Amino acid sequence: MSERQIAVAKKLRVGFYGITGCAGCLESVIFNEDEIVGIFNLVDVQAFPFIKGANSHEDLDVAFMEGLVASPRDLETLKEVRKNARVLVALGTCANTGCIPAYRHYTPLENYEHLIKEKEDDIKDVPPSPIDTHVPVDFAIPGCPPNGKEILEVIKAVAAGKTPRPYTAPVCIECRRKGNYCLLELGKPCLGPITRGGCGAVCPSGGFECWGCRGQTEDANLPAFIELLEQKGFSWDFIKRRLRTFVGQKTPDLEPLRRALEVEKV
Amino acid sequence: MSTQIDLEELTKIEGHATLRLRVDDGRVEHLEIRSLEGSRYFEGILRGRLYSEASEIATRICGICSCAHCLAAHQAIENALGIVPSAQTHELRRLLNLGESIRSHAAHLYFLALPDYLGVPSTLSIALEQRGAVERAIQLMKLGNDMVRLLAGRDIHPVSVTVGGHLKIPTQEQLTGIRERLEQLRPAAVATAELFNSLPYPELHVKLERFSLYSDSEYALIAGSIRSDEHEFEQRDYGKFVSEYHSPEQTANFVVREGHAYMVGALSRLANSKELLSSDAAALLRAGPVPQGLDNPFLINPAQAIELVQNFDDALAILSNLRPEPEPPPEIWVQAGHGIAAVEAPRGVLWHEYELDDTGHILHANIITPTAQNLRAMEESLAALLPEVVHEGKEAVVAAAEKLIRAYDPCLSCAVHFLNVEWL
Ligand code: SF4
Ligand code: SF4
Ligand code: SF4
Numbered sequence A: 001m002s003e004r005q006i007a008v009a010k011k012l013r014v015g016f017y018g019i020t021g022c023a024g025c026l027e028s029v030i031f032n033e034d035e036i037v038g039i040f041n042l043v044d045v046q047a048f049p050f051i052k053g054a055n056s057h058e059d060l061d062v063a064f065m066e067g068l069v070a071s072p073r074d075l076e077t078l079k080e081v082r083k084n085a086r087v088l089v090a091l092g093t094c095a096n097t098g099c100i101p102a103y104r105h106y107t108p109l110e111n112y113e114h115l116i117k118e119k120e121d122d123i124k125d126v127p128p129s130p131i132d133t134h135v136p137v138d139f140a141i142p143g144c145p146p147n148g149k150e151i152l153e154v155i156k157a158v159a160a161g162k163t164p165r166p167y168t169a170p171v172c173i174e175c176r177r178k179g180n181y182c183l184l185e186l187g188k189p190c191l192g193p194i195t196r197g198g199c200g201a202v203c204p205s206g207g208f209e210c211w212g213c214r215g216q217t218e219d220a221n222l223p224a225f226i227e228l229l230e231q232k233g234f235s236w237d238f239i240k241r242r243l244r245t246f247v248g249q250k251t252p253d254l255e256p257l258r259r260a261l262e263v264e265k266v
Numbered sequence B: 001m002s003t004q005i006d007l008e009e010l011t012k013i014e015g016h017a018t019l020r021l022r023v024d025d026g027r028v029e030h031l032e033i034r035s036l037e038g039s040r041y042f043e044g045i046l047r048g049r050l051y052s053e054a055s056e057i058a059t060r061i062c063g064i065c066s067c068a069h070c071l072a073a074h075q076a077i078e079n080a081l082g083i084v085p086s087a088q089t090h091e092l093r094r095l096l097n098l099g100e101s102i103r104s105h106a107a108h109l110y111f112l113a114l115p116d117y118l119g120v121p122s123t124l125s126i127a128l129e130q131r132g133a134v135e136r137a138i139q140l141m142k143l144g145n146d147m148v149r150l151l152a153g154r155d156i157h158p159v160s161v162t163v164g165g166h167l168k169i170p171t172q173e174q175l176t177g178i179r180e181r182l183e184q185l186r187p188a189a190v191a192t193a194e195l196f197n198s199l200p201y202p203e204l205h206v207k208l209e210r211f212s213l214y215s216d217s218e219y220a221l222i223a224g225s226i227r228s229d230e231h232e233f234e235q236r237d238y239g240k241f242v243s244e245y246h247s248p249e250q251t252a253n254f255v256v257r258e259g260h261a262y263m264v265g266a267l268s269r270l271a272n273s274k275e276l277l278s279s280d281a282a283a284l285l286r287a288g289p290v291p292q293g294l295d296n297p298f299l300i301n302p303a304q305a306i307e308l309v310q311n312f313d314d315a316l317a318i319l320s321n322l323r324p325e326p327e328p329p330p331e332i333w334v335q336a337g338h339g340i341a342a343v344e345a346p347r348g349v350l351w352h353e354y355e356l357d358d359t360g361h362i363l364h365a366n367i368i369t370p371t372a373q374n375l376r377a378m379e380e381s382l383a384a385l386l387p388e389v390v391h392e393g394k395e396a397v398v399a400a401a402e403k404l405i406r407a408y409d410p411c412l413s414c415a416v417h418f419l420n421v422e423w424l
Helices: A003-010 A024-030 A036-042 A072-084 A092-097 A100-106 A109-115 A148-159 A171-177 A222-231 A236-250 A254-265 B042-046 B051-061 B066-081 B087-118 B131-152 B172-198 B235-241 B266-276 B279-287 B297-321 B370-392 B394-407
Strands: A013-018 A044-047 A060-066 A085-091 A139-141 B008-010 B017-024 B027-035 B209-214 B225-227 B243-245 B254-256 B262-264 B337-345 B348-356 B362-368 B419-423
Touching (some): A036 B131, A072 A085, A092 A236, A100 A236, A100 B042, A109 B042, A236 A254, B042 B362, B051 B066, B066 B337, B066 B348, B087 B131, B087 B297, B131 B172, B172 B297, B262 B348, B262 B370, B266 B297, B297 B370, B297 B394
Parallel strands (some): A013 A060, A060 A085, A085 A139
Antiparallel strands (some): B209 B225, B337 B348, B348 B362
8 A cells, every 4th residue: 555545544534414404504614715625635525415416424433413303304314424423523503402493492382383284204393402312422513603613623633633622711701802892781682701602702793792602601600690681671581582592401490590589689 | 117216315405305206107207396304493483582683593594595584684674663774784785695695606606516517526526627616616605705704793694784784884994805805806707607608508498487686776686676577566565476385295385476386596686687787797698598598497507607797796886885984773663563575595585574563572474485485496397307308217317307406506404405316
């Protein structure tokens, strides 16, 4: 075997897949315009059905999965990919928490009853759920969509045989570093203080409050934050809806938190 | 004799779908496109949320055209609240829409459609032989993305657009930077239109009404009436315009007009607005196959390529006049209301409709995507095409079907990632 062949043989076999989602996470991979050709050379892209004609899911070193489980078919695809991949990466908020589609768990049935139609078995609805509800996940990239550069870092780290390090500091840190005006101080319901950063505080930098799409930091002081938002005039219903929009069922149980707050006040 | 074979995956489309085919004695007896994407019930999730939250939620319907969803949601909410945004806001939004169109057309043409005409599985897999094409595709996509990043705050799921205005006005310097790059890359857009004018498209004729936004003053993308060669509607009359139906094989609804299929997208826009093209885009249109083949869905691809040039010229025209002023978004008076708006997503007209109560909460939402409207047109186009190729065997049928479906650039996750061809 020549040197070149050995190098080729060593390339990681990587697959990018999607189940029910918006394709934004997969786009975030491609939208690394300057690096995308390099990535396709660095690793052996076995599958990317979004842009590739021939796709395999056999014998993968790393599989990236976008989307959530919303039908029996999603589950089948997910299990198939899991079975064939050494490392499964949950790509984006849908895969990690169910994202906005899983907000359905917090809406009354009458909201969407008129939309429910009779369907054949393999496309019947199952409760919208993140992928770790169904299979073990080895690494999570949060974000709706995830930061494209972060995806690259993960690919590079795995290609180098390293475990990528998740970002843990809150969004506020990156936001302050960028010299942004604080939206929370301006009276906007910004979730930056309790949200895991790594996105470069992209929303506040664009003038828009953080909605918490990357999930809560481990040390988030939710009761204090809820109290702060209430002091700023936001209703409990609004706060509850906002906290659950992206993080869904992975939001800590809010009702007891709220009751504890009420008791304190009395 | 009835044929039945294993499934084939149709790739390089956005979303998951199956094409079901039954061929008896060399005749196509049964044909249906089946979308398999799980249902997400966005319209239900939107109920009970505040008017100002509509866009942030609705953009998650589709990452490919999140800017179109963002603009349609904001404009429908503005209609419901009786807000008319400033001229500057309109121009910034058009620029955003043009950025999305540029990146989407570039990505679709080079990465999804071109491989069909070169006979290769993927443009990226031929990176070495086709360096030039790949380079051009990536540069175009990057410019469109950078326009979106500048105007929307990020490349997918915009954050800077708000009800009535814009949260972050770009600086003159940033806009000049974009203008210079548009000027630099314009030859690449022209080269793309020339390339797509020169490809050998299969002959096909399908009688379909072609709808798009229309305005007398500009190549309409975010405002105007709805027009075809036979009809013209005001946006607010959309209830008379579309009707939806459902089949149990589908997670997507089909949208029809008075029971008939119709087409939306680049070919429709060109058909209805050709008099508004820039002189170079008009010349490229005349030089290619589109004017003689407005009833051939394969020509959606050269139509997109001509639009790419038009997008450049529209963006350059906006940028030569735009002198952005600081402009805080207007104070909002919350009131009950009902708003409808249509926006041209890269794949065609996108509809958003909201009804608000007097506290500004959403009582009812309805969203109709371009692909849902094109599904029936895709089926009818396949029904016209496949009898011509069915005697050439299954591989030829699959290749032809894929090529045609990809020409429509369907975005099936919106309508409800592979297309399977299921032989019944
Ligand atoms: S996480 Fe967000 S960007 Fe990714 S698929 Fe889900 S909705 Fe789309
Ligand atoms: S704008 Fe939001 S993220 Fe930025 S500092 Fe203020 S609270 Fe934190
Ligand atoms: S600022 Fe907040 S909502 Fe925006 S991307 Fe970062 S974590 Fe997500």
